[in-house]
Amino acid sequence: MKAYKTTYICQNCGAQYAKQQGKCNACLAWNTIVEEVTQKKANLSSPTWETFSYQHSTTPSHPKKLHEITHDAQNKIICTDKEFNRVLGGGIVAGSLVLIGGEPGIGKSTLLLQIALNLGTYKVLYVSGEESEAQIKMRASRMNHTSDNCYILNEISLDSILQHAVQLRPDIIVIDSIQTIYTQQIESAAGSVAQVRAATAILMHYAKTTNTSIFLIGHITKEGTLAGPKVLEHMVDTVLQFEGDRHLTYRIVRTIKNRFGATSELGIYEMRHNGLQEVSNPSALLLSQREGHLSGIATGAFIEGNRSLLVEAQALVSPATYGTPQRATTGFDSKRLNMLLAVLEKRARLRLAIHDVFLNIAGGIKVEDPALDLAVCIAIMSSLKDIIIPTNYCFAAEVGLGGEVRAVNRIEQRIAEASRLGFEQIFVANHNYKSLNHKNYTININSIETINEVVNYFIDSRD
Template sequence: MAKSKSEFICSECGYTSPKWMGSCPSCSSWGTFEERSKEKSTDSKHKAKIEGIDSDVKPKKLSEVDDRQRDRLKSGIGELDRVLGGGFLKGSYTLLGGEPGVGKSTLTLQIAKANEDMKILYCAGEESGGQIKQRAQRLGVQSDNLLIFNETQIDKLIDVAQKEEPDLLIVDSIQTVYRTELSSMPGSIQQVKECAALLQQLAKKRDVTTMVIGHVTKEGDIAGPRVLEHMVDTVLQFEGDKQYTYRLLRSLKNRFGAAQEVGVFEMRSEGLTEVSNPSELFISDKTSGVSGNAITCTMEGTRPLLIEVQALVTPSSYGTPQRTANGFDRNRLALLLAVLEKRAGYSFSQHDVYINVAGGFRLSDPAGDLAVILALVSSLKDDAIAQGKVFIGEVGLGGELRSVPHLDQRVKESKKLGFKDVVVPYQKGNQGDSYIIQTIKKALG
């Protein structure tokens, strides 16, 4: 029986199958298998190799390796440099992902405006040169060191990068570049792997600081093989609700700085602008005296942020009460409601419960549990919480309040913004109870 000359590959995870399958057994995606011809195994030449780069490198002793700290390449955008750990490190490899229209291309183009001395090679695969110039004029970019190169063939891109020797190479996007030796379409698993490996060699062996933009799937993950995120030094995720103008730039991985660091931007007609005090964005001054509002302080990387939690508890009109959470984990909400009913005696079984985190922010820090608890009870009793209070603490299943890390930074940030009363769990050595029932009584009476 003749062997098949084709195989089927899942476009989501790269799983290979000799026949077409409706559902991928690896990632459970439906209708993602694509047929392609098998690569010849007799070809001993590795594809992902840049011509001209000497591969005969001898191993060195650890004592012989150059460990001198290199100067950071400042982008000129304070929030971006903060997330990167102080700026771009020479020869670093950065991946920037985010939903369509969130501002990825805008941010990379604004680097040329913020630092006009930086030589940038902008390789655009999704826009023409005229479109980029129009957007640059709208953003006020006038740097002569910004070079636009409309090419998606990876070999030509690398050749130009080696000749120009830019301070920063930007590839927009990794899903549009391709290599002619491969028969698959741009954006496929094989193309992304090959092109990412070539760009990695360019960054590490030529010391070309490289930043690539990546598309995301409908679940919000970066499209393509997972190995792409392992190849790069830094993975940045641009987050933002389309209903709001605020954008969060988060570092999911950073070999040269702190992970989970966050930078805050606001999208305006002139582009992305930095937000120096993001806590003021998520706290409203129009909800004073209204029940169901509580303030907490969450940590995003090393940055403390004050967040307003809003709750609405109303009698249910249906047999099954509603549980709706916007910006908060719904399963966590169910857990906190169970703790309130079991440990504090507040019944929500005949009420609809709605939780909203103001400003489109997503609260995932357990330190916000206490604020959610207080907001729920405040709305249930229709009793407003006094102004000037911040609630910080994790709620356990026994109704106890657990301490959270970076408590001193949270308290300092709260007092910096004028909140004089910060409610926190009792620390070791202090006397008193640390349970939600006592805290609720003190806050609401």
């Protein structure tokens, strides 16, 4: 009788098959299905983490009525890092499982190490399967942080890690990274689909059973998605994604999934020699410090989670030299840019079909809020006509296919942020304009109905 069980697993999506085949029916990838040992005969002589008693003993589960279930709404660990609290939904929830992904060298380990060293009386077990204890000590010394409640463990065996965790009873566990951890219950190599899935399932059970918060650092693929099976993102409570170029100083932590708070929250950091530092005024960061007046730049207000931010849309429009015009964008949806160009061509009568258009959202941020449509259109018009948009002008409105300027949500918050940063004029949709109490604002609010109206306003002002 076989002492192990094998199956065929797609290394791209995690789909399982009974036999070998060249193409995965789930993700349509070729030559990604390999044979893996998914389960071996239990070794009763080796202890597992289940043989240890927990700090909170468990009882057999049984169905409960909703009013019989109690919970502590304030049971959160508040970090000194306000940006980290924001992306987690107000703090670290006890018993939560958080996955953090990002490119190599972008700062995932640095962020979690400095969080672990600044939690005060809370006990933290930092498990590293990629760095030695001396390397972690060097990083902590560089950040000028220390803590008597942060324990470092250099281990990749999940069974050994959980044995130490049961004895130490930490409040928080950091796993760096989940792709380096393996469990003896699975014969596959560390980092394989089977190992990642099995290790995450065991850690999830441990977190919920002992009420311990666990952070998992995850690798990403060359396409920028989290490595491992897609079920990994479904299993965890929160998914955080590091964004930004690792060669630049600024980092953005975006909430992709959160069972305890709003999604699409943003945390903005600056990478310095002593670690990641919070950016207290992110709008000022996203606005370029340009000297003099330049065409092709317009400032827009957008919303990420519960935060209102201002960002610059930078456009460059030049005649198409090689026939087919180019359309290139950074930080903005390319399909939406093509739509806005068609609207400007049809409704505002701007000849863009014979021009190359390049669009960049300053600060290395990706924006999906349609409220930035108007700022993008104005930046394109400004570059095409070589009209300088005053630096104290701001825009917050969506542009429809008919050329109409549409209202956006939470306009009061956008206007307040623009006013706080010293902007004197803001352009909003007429529907938003009618719903405002103008006595509450010192900024001048302009009402517009169509894109043709605002384009002609700036063209006429130049003349």
